Amino acid sequence: MQRTRMMIKWTHDTVRRRFMSTSAAAIDWWNHVGHAPKDPIMSVTEAFLSDTSPNKINLGVGAYRDDDGRPVVLQCVRDGEAKIAGTGFLESVSASVSSKLVEESVKLIYGKDADFIKEGRFAGVQALSGTGACRLFAEFQRRFYPQSKIYLPIPTWSNHHNIWRDAQVPGRTFHYYHPDSKGLHFAALMDDIKNAPDRSFFLLHPCAHNPTGVDPTEEQWRDISNLFKVKNHFPFFDMAYQGFASGDLDKDAKAMRIFLEDGHLIGCAQSFAKNMGLYGHRVGCLSVLCADAKQAVAIKSQLQHITRAMYSSPPVHGILLVSTILSDPHLKELWKKELKVMANRIHRMRSTLRESLKKLGSPLNWDHMTNQVGMFCFSGLSPDQVNRLMKEFHIYMTYDGRMSMAGVTTSNVSYLANAIHEVTKFG
Numbered sequence: 001m002q003r004t005r006m007m008i009k010w011t012h013d014t015v016r017r018r019f020m021s022t023s024a025a026a027i028d029w030w031n032h033v034g035h036a037p038k039d040p041i042m043s044v045t046e047a048f049l050s051d052t053s054p055n056k057i058n059l060g061v062g063a064y065r066d067d068d069g070r071p072v073v074l075q076c077v078r079d080g081e082a083k084i085a086g087t088g089f090l091e092s093v094s095a096s097v098s099s100k101l102v103e104e105s106v107k108l109i110y111g112k113d114a115d116f117i118k119e120g121r122f123a124g125v126q127a128l129s130g131t132g133a134c135r136l137f138a139e140f141q142r143r144f145y146p147q148s149k150i151y152l153p154i155p156t157w158s159n160h161h162n163i164w165r166d167a168q169v170p171g172r173t174f175h176y177y178h179p180d181s182k183g184l185h186f187a188a189l190m191d192d193i194k195n196a197p198d199r200s201f202f203l204l205h206p207c208a209h210n211p212t213g214v215d216p217t218e219e220q221w222r223d224i225s226n227l228f229k230v231k232n233h234f235p236f237f238d239m240a241y242q243g244f245a246s247g248d249l250d251k252d253a254k255a256m257r258i259f260l261e262d263g264h265l266i267g268c269a270q271s272f273a274k275n276m277g278l279y280g281h282r283v284g285c286l287s288v289l290c291a292d293a294k295q296a297v298a299i300k301s302q303l304q305h306i307t308r309a310m311y312s313s314p315p316v317h318g319i320l321l322v323s324t325i326l327s328d329p330h331l332k333e334l335w336k337k338e339l340k341v342m343a344n345r346i347h348r349m350r351s352t353l354r355e356s357l358k359k360l361g362s363p364l365n366w367d368h369m370t371n372q373v374g375m376f377c378f379s380g381l382s383p384d385q386v387n388r389l390m391k392e393f394h395i396y397m398t399y400d401g402r403m404s405m406a407g408v409t410t411s412n413v414s415y416l417a418n419a420i421h422e423v424t425k426f427g
């Protein structure tokens with residue numbers, strides 16, 4: 001007994017002494033942690049925000065701005081908000097609202113009469129916007145195809161590489177853009193699809209490709225889909241800009257409908273960040289077409305199993321808002337009209353910028369500005385020219401020369417054209 005008490009006392013004394021000697025300076029747990037690499041898109045915004053010039057222009061941001069350069073709250077969103085006000089959305093979202101969002105999202109891509117919808121041959125979950133949907137799929141891919149890789153276009157949205165890397169799925173690339181034509185490198189793309197091992201996973205942008213604004217034609221999509229069939233590849237579509245390429249939701253979904261007609265079992269990430277202006281609400285959907293309804297139930301349960309451990313359930317407000325807009329015919333029509341207005345404004349800015357450069361006597365061909373579609377123009381400006389635009393003209397974009405046309409307005413377009421002409425006129 002005496003001995004045990006002594007032992008305890010000794011232990012306490014030792015602990016106290018050790019505490020006294022280390023309490024002056026706490027153990028530095030994170031000494032070995034250095035800075036993460038800067039995100040190329042986020043750092044453009046940071047540089048823009050710290051610039052005090054009244055002339056500054058931000059062409060880095062991938063979200064819509066109106067002709068005064070301001071973020072827009074769509075009228076359909078305001079009306080949708082009014083409709084759901086006071087519906088007690090502090091509780092987690094009900095299964096029926098969640099299914100509604102998934103079903104309406106899927107109809108948006110494949111059309112409301114697609115057979116697989118009636119047959120319940122799809123699995124879908126609400127995701128944390130487009131990024132979250134891609135991340136979920138990457139995780140799902142690794143779990144059920146642990147040896148697989150993901151083929152990404154060159155170039156692609158830079159975060160695609162991070163997302164699949166963090167899910168431990170090795171990345172491969174395939175040709176997409178041709179710097180000389182500033183268009184699609186179709187022959188090389190087809191070669192890469194052909195040369196990839198059978199049953200490979202490919203990520204495709206169905207419309208308004210980020211960062212190039214270059215989309216395959218309908219005919220080319222048919223060829224791509226055929227080749228996918230021959231090779232048994234899996235098509236994963238990242239639909240972040242539906243409506244922004246043509247101003248029409250159905251036209252922008254054409255590529256996916258071609259793949260559907262050809263009988264592919266497609267995976268798709270959808271985002272409502274841009275086309276509903278809901279960036280901050282993080283509303284998206286991940287859907288996977290299945291062989292039959294039984295498989296759909298199993299896949300949905302696996303997707304839910306993954307989200308449960310990642311973040312349990314998604315925030316409820318945005319899902320209510322989006323499912324309300326999509327299932328109310330009046331609000332949906334209003335949304336389509338507003339979407340057209342946004343797409344048209346961007347298209348107008350493309351033409352105005354191209355014409356302004358022509359009028360300034362630019363020795364270069366800027367036709368790609370209007371040939372490319374969607375929010376981004378892959379200008380062809382070199383990193384040095386981009387640097388000069390930032391330093392001398394306070395115009396910000398990523399170093400690959402990607403310009404968000406949403407940042408171009410009637411009042412800044414001639415300043416922008418002059419600046420581009422200044423940095424490009426001697427080649």
Ligand SMILES: Cc1ncc(COP(=O)(O)O)c(C=O)c1O
Binds near residue numbers: 129131271
């Ligand atoms: C091609 C592509 N996919 C996904 C996303 C992610 O969008 P979200 O903001 O919905 O996560 C973006 C955003 O820039 C994108 O360009």
